[in-house]
Amino acid sequence: MPLINQVRPLIELPTALEHRWQTLRLLEARIEEALSRALQTEHQLSVTEYAALAALGFSDDGGHLRQQFLADSIPLNQSxxxxxxxxxxxxxxxxxxxxxxxxxxxxxxISDKGRERLAAARETWVRVLREALGQAAEDPELAPAAVWLSEEAGLSQSR
Known part of the structure; x- marks a missing residue:
């Protein structure tokens, strides 16, 4: 019977493009999991519900969007x-x-109640996003993408 390796296995994808895409997917999954937990616990919202409220609340069209534009901005299919x-x-x-x-x-x-929930949830969203990017920056595999995203967004660990 083979011994179970306690170290994470090394996965070498054939091209740099595939490796970078996989790294981006892993980073996104890790961040989305952290956001999901926090939004659900603190505001009873899913990540997708928050994304919809944010799209509506920050649209330049006065807080309303045609549902097709909303679908494209989240992104989700129409149904x-x-x-x-x-x-x-x-x-x-x-x-x-x-x-x-x-x-x-x-x-x-978006309703007035939706704007209030969005404002409260946005504080959590930004805090958790910064924390998750900071943690990902400590992971050698995810660090390049996390640092790039943080730098491009003008985030710093002190904010």
Missing amino acids: SVSRLVGRLEKLGLTERYLCPQDRRGVYTQ
Whole structure:
């Protein structure tokens, strides 16, 4: 019976492109897990719900978007966005309405309650994002991507 290796196995993907893509995916998964835990615990929001509220709250269109634009900005497919918007609407965080000029166009508007939840959750989002990037920067495999992302965003460990 073979002994179980206690050290993480070394995986050498064939090209630098594949390796970098995998590193980016690993970094994203680690950060999303941390964000998910914190948002759910502190604000009862999923990462996708937060992303939708942020897209609406920070849109230059007054807090409302056509659902197709919302889907593209998160990104999610149209049917998933419809379910997401339905959940947010039940929570009183958004409202849906039909476009007056084109009755086929469905818009989603962030509510005042949604803006309040977004403001509170954004503090958690930024804090956890910074912490997760800081932790990833200590992992030799993830450090280049984490440092690059932090530097490009103008983040520093002191903020």
